[in-house]
Amino acid sequence: MHAAENKRRLKIAAITTIYFKYSHAQHIVDRFLEGYSWEGRHHRPDMDVASLYVEQVGENDLSRERLKRFPGMKHAETIEQALTLGTGSLAVDGVLLIGEHGNFPVNEKGQTLYPRYEYFKQIVDVYRKSGRTAPIFNDKHLSWNWKWAREMYDTAQKMDFGFMAGSSMAVGRRMPAVDLPWKAKIRESLVMRPAWLDGGDIHTLEALQAIIERRNKGESGIQWVEALTGDRFWKAMEAGSWDKGGWDNHLMETAFTRSNMIQVVRNNYGVVLPTVADLKRMAPQSYAYRFQYNDGTRATALAFQESPGQGRILSDTPVAVRLKNDSIFSTLVYLPYYTMRNFFNPLVNHMETLFSTGKSPYPIERTLLTTGMTAAGVESLFQKQKRIETPHLAIKYKSTEKSTFWRT
Missing domain, CATH: 3.40.50.720 (NAD(P)-binding Rossmann-like Domain)
Structure with missing residues (x-):
């Protein structure tokens, strides 16, 4: 009982x-x-x-x-x-x-x-x-x-x-307040956030997973993960595509345009799109996780690690997704000002649903998967950027058609 x-x-x-x-x-x-x-x-x-x-x-x-x-x-x-x-x-x-x-x-x-x-x-x-x-x-x-x-x-x-x-990132507000179309066919996705090993990685991956788990056949799990940092990170960024060892730079550009808290990267300018040179100068210790899903979907999580005394490149979490028809879906997982932090409101509201019904309003498998993705990414970094095969992360589940992020 x-x-x-x-x-x-x-x-x-x-x-x-x-x-x-x-x-x-x-x-x-x-x-x-x-x-x-x-x-x-x-x-x-x-x-x-x-x-x-x-x-x-x-x-x-x-x-x-x-x-x-x-x-x-x-x-x-x-x-x-x-x-x-x-x-x-x-x-x-x-x-x-x-x-x-x-x-x-x-x-x-x-x-x-x-x-x-x-x-x-x-x-x-x-x-x-x-x-x-x-x-x-x-x-x-x-x-x-x-x-x-x-x-x-x-x-x-x-x-x-x-x-x-x-994480509250999975259910917080978005700008714009949109979700990936239900059962959309996608090819590649990208999320970015300030670097914070492990504790921040889970936030990044929860924000991403809450969106792309809605794809056409549901979640298939992860085949492998590869961490990149140092020279390999910058070479991957310059490569400009997944097949060349990097990621879709159009997705990265789109994600930057969704950021609401992007820093001025050059003197005497307002907000401009950072170049690779800007990013390399300001955030030389950045890292990325590249994930290959079992259904062929690809995902990259970028973590920008600034030099000591250098302000953050961005302080929020934008997501961009390349659909099979070549269009790009994008949104910003929005966190309000530091002292307000009302992004816990929707998370607590979902907890109330859990306690009153005995059932989670969204799949626990999402966080099982993001927990494993985080641990595997950290392990890949620890093993000097070795690609880690992840048969243990062949976690399949179906998302809810009804969106669970905070719309009102």
């Missing part, structure tokens, strides 16, 4: 690494506590955060203040306590698993070892002991470790509970 099947006001457990201003925990949990703007009104979720577990409490901690202001939200010393509310059995209807931010080790590949898998295991242990389950939302990628990510997915499937994950 799923706890979310009950009709009473739902109880949610929040499991977090840390809780400070602009942390993911603050963004997500605060919206459940305070509400958020939605479709021209202030929306308050019809469910309550019943418990809060925070692993790391620093000088800038906000969790203790929130616990005082919302006495119905109980402080939990352990994850088990957060889920059982001291009853000895599962006593909540949904779980927020927010393993982002905080002081955690970084491995030799540059991945931060956030304990999402470890948290998930503890949550599932409570489910097994209780003989029932509740839906889980997992913030960002499932884990830095592919095998652990796959185990998380397989466990949710076997135990049959709602599982939703991913």
